[in-house]
């Protein structure tokens with residue numbers, strides 16, 4: 410480890426003072442290295458980058474049309490939490506949900522941040538475009554976004570409400586809610602935008618983006634939806650722990666059944682994993698203890714644009730898709746030998762068909778097109 414990669418005792422003492430032990434901090438850095446696709450060798454560099462960043466990049470976190478679920482997910486992340494580390498390296502100057510101030514005082518803080526500029530603008534929630542349907546301090550939310558995005562260095566749309574309207578924009582969308590990218594186009598503002606789709610956002614995705622920026626000095630590579638490829642480059646189905654059951658044709662047909670107890674594939678009870686691009690199976694939630702499918706629920710596709718309408722009803726299988734299987738019963742070794750090649754080919758063809766149906770295929774380097 411080079412001298413410049415050494416974390417100072419002062420910094421470690423400061424963490425200790427906040428109740429974060431050195432060992433846990435380095436463990437956290439190791440997990441973060443894996444998160445952004447780097448080897449363990451990068452742990453000292455990440456630790457040093459986090460210390461350097463304790464200069465604290467200012468952040469303004471705006472809440473528009475949403476249930477503040479992304480803030481909740483963030484502040485409830487567990488020890489040593491994404492929230493603790495991020496709040497140590499970022500200076501969250503404004504977040505209505507967690508700040509103590511209220512009323513006029515809050516408006517003044519926002520005005521001060523705007524004047525100073527140079528902050529990262531985190532946006533949670535969709536933007537109502539119907540007049541009078543979303544106001545902050547007597548102003549239209551669209552106007553607040555316009556005012557605050559102007560002096561920002563970059564904008565991060567946190568969660569599916571911010572990326573494309575999410576649940577508040579589900580049909581019939583009476584408030585004509587749109588996502589941040591569309592809203593900024595509408596008001597002629599051009600800024601680097603990172604979209605972190607999911608409902609709610611996974612706090613570790615934000616950590617990954619911030620650490621990537623601190624370590625490499627640039628924003629991560631994005632896909633055509635403005636999402637970091639490191640988190641949205643593969644489908645849920647590609648990495649699902651129940652995938653072997655899908656390939657063998659073992660499905661849960663209804664909840665409460667023996668098949669459910671055996672953790673069979675949830676495709677027939679509505680899983681949208683084959684059409685959904687996100688690293689949920691790898692990164693999971695709540696300090697990587699579990700995620701939707703591990704907890705027994707089908708993926709409802711919340712990482713995908715328009716998922717609220719496109720994937721409803723959530724417990725209905727995707728229509729028009731053939732699924733693999735050997736008559737619904739796992740065959741013995743001899744029978745399996747005869748049909749395995751056919752079933753495997755069918756499985757691959759179906760996966761390819763599903764991927765094609767989602768309008769995306771993989772590029773040579775594994776990224777989506």
Ligand code: SF4
Pocket residue numbers: 645646649650651652653655673674675676680681682683702708
């Ligand atoms: S259909 Fe869903 S539960 Fe089944 S393997 Fe794919 S992602 Fe997993």
Ligand code: SF4
Pocket residue numbers: 607608645685687689700701702707708709710711712
């Ligand atoms: S597994 Fe599916 S439903 Fe669950 S958070 Fe990920 S994309 Fe959303």
